[in-house]
Structure formats: structure tokens, C-alpha cells
Amino acid sequence: MQVRKKRAVENKQRHKLTYVSYPLCKPKKMWFFGGKGVSGFGASSTAEDVTQGIDGSGLTAIVTGASSGIGVETTRVLALHGVHVVMAVRNIETGRKVKETILTETPDAKVDVMELDLSSLASVRKFAAEYCSSGLPLNILINNAGVMAPPFMLSKDNIELQFATNHLGHFLLTNLLLETMKNTSRENKKEGRIVNVSSEAHRYTYKEGINFDKINDESSYSTMYAYGQSKLANILHANELTRRFKEENVELTANSLHPGAIATGLMRHHRILEGVVNWVGKYFLKNIPQGAATTCYVALHPQVKGVSGEYFADSNKGKPSPVSKDSELGKKLWDFSLGMLAP
Ligand SMILES: NC(=O)c1ccc[n+]([C@@H]2O[C@H](COP(=O)([O-])OP(=O)(O)OC[C@H]3O[C@@H](n4cnc5c(N)ncnc54)[C@H](OP(=O)(O)O)[C@@H]3O)[C@@H](O)[C@H]2O)c1
Numbered sequence: 001m002q003v004r005k006k007r008a009v010e011n012k013q014r015h016k017l018t019y020v021s022y023p024l025c026k027p028k029k030m031w032f033f034g035g036k037g038v039s040g041f042g043a044s045s046t047a048e049d050v051t052q053g054i055d056g057s058g059l060t061a062i063v064t065g066a067s068s069g070i071g072v073e074t075t076r077v078l079a080l081h082g083v084h085v086v087m088a089v090r091n092i093e094t095g096r097k098v099k100e101t102i103l104t105e106t107p108d109a110k111v112d113v114m115e116l117d118l119s120s121l122a123s124v125r126k127f128a129a130e131y132c133s134s135g136l137p138l139n140i141l142i143n144n145a146g147v148m149a150p151p152f153m154l155s156k157d158n159i160e161l162q163f164a165t166n167h168l169g170h171f172l173l174t175n176l177l178l179e180t181m182k183n184t185s186r187e188n189k190k191e192g193r194i195v196n197v198s199s200e201a202h203r204y205t206y207k208e209g210i211n212f213d214k215i216n217d218e219s220s221y222s223t224m225y226a227y228g229q230s231k232l233a234n235i236l237h238a239n240e241l242t243r244r245f246k247e248e249n250v251e252l253t254a255n256s257l258h259p260g261a262i263a264t265g266l267m268r269h270h271r272i273l274e275g276v277v278n279w280v281g282k283y284f285l286k287n288i289p290q291g292a293a294t295t296c297y298v299a300l301h302p303q304v305k306g307v308s309g310e311y312f313a314d315s316n317k318g319k320p321s322p323v324s325k326d327s328e329l330g331k332k333l334w335d336f337s338l339g340m341l342a343p
Contacts (some may be wrong), residue, residue, distance in 0.1 A: 008223050037316030039303055043260060046289035047077040050297040053227040057082030058188070060137050061299065062177070064116060064170065065145025067094040069264030070197070073292035074142060074299075077100050079109035081300065086136070088173075118145055118169025119155040121341065126174035128152035131304060134241075137184035138177055140299050143170040143234070144197040149223035159340065161217050166230035170196070171237055171337045178252075185251040191305060193252040194241060195298050198234035198311070200261075202324055205229040210236075212324045212336055223270070233333055235311055235320055240330035242309030253308035255298050258318065262291035 036042040051279040063076055065071040066087035075085045079102055089095035092093040095113035102109050114130065115122040131138075147165045155164035169223050174194060205228035206220075214220050234256050241254035263281030267274040277285065298304050311320035323329065 005281070006285040009124065013033055037298070037314060039301075039316045040295065041297065041315035043286065043314040044290060045247070045293045045295040045297075045315055047073055047146070047292040049078070049299050050061055050290065051077055051081055054081055054300050054302070056300055059139040059190075060086070060184075061087045061140035061142060062131070063142045064087050064088045064118065064137065064173070067098055068264060069288065070262065070292045070295065071142075071144045072098050074144060074290050074295050075111065076105070077292060077296050077297065078140075078311050079111050082110075083114060083140070083300075084110035084136075085112070086131070087111060087113045088125075088197060089113060089335055090115065090117040092207045101289070111290055117156075118167045118173070119147075119157075119161060119167070121172060122158050123156075124169050124172045125176065127155075128173060131177065132180055138178075138180045138192070138318040139184055139188070139190060140193050140294060141174060142182065142195045142299060143179060144176065144195075144295065146197065146266065148227050148266045148269065149273070151223065152221045154216065154220045158216070160213075160221070160226060160292065160319070162226045162230045163215055163233070166227075166336055167233035167237065168340060171236070172341055174237075174241070181252055183272070187289070190251075193299055193304070194238065194252065195295055196234040196238045196254070196256040197259060198238075198256040199227075199231040200258045200269065200319075201228045202231040202235055203228065203321045205232050205323075209326070209329055210333055210336075230300045232321070232324055235324040236326075236333050239309045239327065240334050243327065243330070253303070253306065254307060255305075255310050257294045257298055257312040259291045259294055260286040260314065262286045262288055264288065 038247050061083050063085055066075045069087040079085050087095050092113060093114050099113055101231050102111055114127060115168055116127040147162055150161055153161040155161050159271060181192040204224060206225050209232060210229055238254040238256040245252045262283055263277045267277050274336045294312050294315050297310050311318050
């Protein structure tokens with residue numbers, strides 16, 4: 001019991017360091033310092049800026065976690081460009097309210113709301129089955145939903161909540177929608193895009209990168225390292241998808257990205273971080289339209305055609321951690337994830 005308490009205190013100390021140093025050690029990324037990159041866009045570009053003049057009509061997208069923060073703005077801007085957006089949300093009522101707000105601004109927007117709880121494999125399977133039987137095509141899958149730094153919790157399937165929600169739920173969702181995406185790209189002769197919303201926090205993970213042997217181990221759980229682990233998994237997932245798409249010669253791409261540091265509801269489990277972010281947020285961090293820019297750029301922009309297995313930040317190619325490019329680790333994570341899905 002005493003050892004447990006000691007570990008908990010050590011973990012608390014470690015989290016403090018991790019979260020405090022994370023947003024503050026990246027001053028160059030602050031919107032008012034950043035210039036424009038080779039894409040012509042930068043940290044201050046908004047989702048509307050990076051999609052100006054792009055016609056998305058005829059495309060269908062799923063956005064997970066479309067009920068708040070970056071997901072709402074992503075949905076709004078894609079719909080503004082004529083994309084039919086299916087908002088995959090766990091709270092249907094909130095989703096409907098977001099939809100109504102979008103329709104007030106853009107009355108001819110095509111937006112639907114469907115229920116998806118990524119922390120429940122049964123819910124992911126139900127969503128995918130309903131989507132596939134609806135006959136809708138699928139050009140763009142945006143794996144955006146996320147939970148950050150909750151106290152140790154298990155999902156409905158007894159898997160640590162951040163790994164379950166941020167990685168495993170999206171891993172299963174993507175696998176179940178792949179056939180629909182392949183068919184759509186073949187029939188429409190248009191590239192399909194998978195966009196994983198990761199984070200710079202992928203650099204701050206357990207020593208092993210992915211703690212395969214201790215995913216569900218409460219005693220070694222660190223709220224921030226577990227978040228970093230799940231965000232590293234998002235990048236490894238996109239990279240392994242890329243390897244498989246090349247092997248299969250299909251017209252699909254998979255990329256990952258860091259949206260920036262933005263004051264959203266994401267930090268709700270971390271009171272101090274939430275306080276700091278809300279306090280400095282309006283002066284030093286990106287706002288939500290800027291926070292959704294990289295997602296919309298990677299999802300829609302012609303500059304990203306044929307690009308796969310890249311990590312983007314500020315609507316430009318970025319440099320992820322070396323471990324996120326480890327293809328052996330990516331394959332191991334793939335097999336491990338499949339194993340977790342087995343009945
Ligand atoms: N904000 C930042 O500074 C920042 C930085 C780097 C990366 N990111 C990433 O950006 C993405 C979006 O985050 P955000 O900042 O927009 O945060 P947010 O406002 O909290 O949005 C997160 C979304 O994920 C949904 N979600 C959480 N658990 C879910 C579950 N089990 N099933 C389905 N949906 C679930 C939430 O739904 P509810 O509304 O029902 O809770 C919400 O819609 C996340 O992947 C996050 O890791 C954010």
C-alpha cells in the first residue's frame with residue numbers, strides 16, 4: 001500500500017513537470033511568432049484560410065468528437081465547403097445542437113449526427129455497421145476525438161481509458177470503415193484520406209514508447225504519459241496504415257497531425273493545466289479556428305494529394321519524434337491492437 005502511495009506521489013510530480021514544460025517549451029509555435037511555412041500557411045492560419053477556394057462537394061467525411069472544440073470547427077468548415085459531414089459523437093443531444101448552429105450559418109450544409117462512444121468496442125462496431133449499411137460513401141475519416149489525462153480509469157472493455165478512446169477505438173473504427181473507403185475511392189476515382197489528430201505530447205510517453213506489458217497497470221499509470229502514449233499510437237497507426245496502403249496499392253492516405261495548443265475542454269481532468277491554459281489561452285495559444293486549420297488542410301488541400309505517413313503541424317509537414325517513425329513498433333502496435341480486439 002505504501003509503495004503504491006509513493007508511486008502515486010512520484011507520478012504526480014512527473015505529470016506536473018510534463019504538462020508545465022510542454023506548452024511553455026515551444027514558444028516558436030505560438031501563433032504570433034510563427035511565420036508561414038512552405039505550404040503558404042502557418043500557425044496563425046485558420047481553418048477557413050487553409051481551405052479557401054476548395055470545393056468539397058461530392059465528398060463525405062466522418063469527424064469523431066465533433067461535439068466540441070476542434071471537432072466542431074472542423075465540421076463547420078468542411079460543411080461550408082460542401083462536404084457531407086457525419087458527426088460521430090457520444091452525446092447525441094450536444095451533436096444535434098452543434099448541427100443546428102452550423103445550419104443557421106450555412107442552411108444548405110449537409111450534416112448528420114450519429115452516436116459513437118470510442119471507449120466501447122461494441123459502440124464502435126454498432127456505428128460502423130450502421131454507417132456501412134447506410135450506403136453512404138466515405139472519402140475522409142477524421143479521427144479527432146480524444147480524452148486527456150483522466151485519473152486511472154478502465155473503459156467498458158476494461159482497457160485503460162486514454163489508450164482505449166484515443167487509439168483502440170479509432171483503430172477499430174478505421175479497420176471497419178476501410179472497405180467502404182476503398183470502394184469509394186475506386187468508384188469516385190478520388191483519393192481517400194485518413195487524418196489522425198495526434199499531439200506534440202506524443203514525445204512525452206513511457207520509456208518504452210508504448211507500454212505493451214502494462215497498458216492496464218494502475219500502479220505504473222501516469223496521466224500525462226498515458227496521454228502521450230495514446231498520441232504516439234495515433235502517429236504509429238497512420239504510418240502503419242500508409243505501409244499497408246502502399247503494399248495493397250490502394251488510393252488511400254493516412255497522416256497524423258498536431259493541431260497546436262488550444263484552450264478547449266480537453267484539459268477538464270487536469271485542473272491546474274486547465275487553469276493555466278484558460279488564463280494564457282486567449283493571449284498566447286491558438287484559438288479554435290486556428291486549432292482546426294491543420295486538420296482541414298490535411299483533409300482537403302490539394303497540396304496534400306498523394307502524401308501519406310507524414311506528421312503535420314501548423315498546416316505544414318512537421319518533424320515527429322524518432323520513435324514515432326519506428327516501423328517495427330508500428331507493426332507491433334498493430335498486432336497488439338488486433339489482439340486486444342479478439343473476443
Ligand atoms: N486542445 C489542444 O490543445 C490539443 C493539443 C494537441 C492535440 N489535441 C487533440 O485534439 C483532439 C480534439 O481535442 P479538443 O481540444 O477539441 O478537445 P475537446 O473539446 O475536449 O474535444 C474532444 C472531443 O472528443 C470527444 N470524446 C471524448 N471521449 C470520447 C468517447 N469515448 N467517444 C466519443 N467521443 C469522445 C468529446 O466528446 P464529449 O463532448 O462528449 O466529451 C469531444 O467532442 C484530441 O484528439 C486531442 O488529443 C488537442
